Amino acid sequence: MTVPRQAVLEVLSADDRYRSAEEIFFQLHEQYPAVGLTSVYRTLTLLAQMGLVERFDMGDGKARFRLRTGAEEGSSCRLICTNCMKVEPCDQEAVEDQAASGSMDDVTRSLETEYGFQLRRRVVEYYGLCVDCRRRNEEKRSQEEN
Amino acid sequence: MTVPRQAVLEVLSADDRYRSAEEIFFQLHEQYPAVGLTSVYRTLTLLAQMGLVERFDMGDGKARFRLRTGAEEGSSCRLICTNCMKVEPCDQEAVEDQAASGSMDDVTRSLETEYGFQLRRRVVEYYGLCVDCRRRNEEKRSQEEN
DNA sequence: CCCTTATTGAAAACGATTTTCAATTTCAAT
């Protein structure tokens, strides 16, 4: 545990907003002027690899980082404001249950009443292994057995 | 309608895979060697603004582009292979209906049988206006009325 | 303490995308 790492964790612990590396760097800088932007990036990458930090790629070219709370595992659901870029976690179960069906209209209504959020676009992404890569993996594995 | 624009549209129309600007540029280059990468970027940006093309920011730093089919409106659902980065659109209704509940396990099973896809992580993102930006917008609008 | 190893900060490198700018193309009006 070194100074830069402690500093990054300190800032991340302060609150659970998503912040860019630069934002984190500037917040650090007041209390730890010696810590460089490079180390902030390195620490964030390290913490993300360790699973302590969640990296989130917004469409604007800058990655955002946030301390993992442990509540999320494998699945995530969030409200993203296209105006101020604020990211707010939300409970998918609650949203979908509130909605009578999974239809866009019902979800829109649910988000409106639950969060005051005005829905424009819903994105669902399933990350994993496609059929081809799966097959290729299995082939490789069976080759290694020989 | 100019040569570069026609060329980009031609490549995009060829199939509906997600492709990076560079990939599109190289495919162009055989038939239209005079068209530069700059124009490919410019045309893609233009087409995206016009809503003809969908821009998709993968986590790897390169944006992917695909011709809009019209089938998607407001909502999108896709399978993303974390190994080969292939992006395959899928029908959310079908997936969620197939699954007995919205639980991760059921969705995993559904994707497995429907697409042979091995789910690792599900991401649901709702894009729109948060409460604050909404309020701010309304204030601005009412000010403009005076 | 010392020595090996890991970590650091600054500066340079990187890669995707954007901007700049002079040259070319487009297209509507002739």
Next chain:
DNA sequence: ATTGAAATTGAAAATCGTTTTCAATAAGGG
């Protein structure tokens, strides 16, 4: 066809978030 103004182009330079390089420093087990 011809013009000419406005839009578009390609190449090179600039931008910007992030990563790499590298010599200097710090960590922490012996």
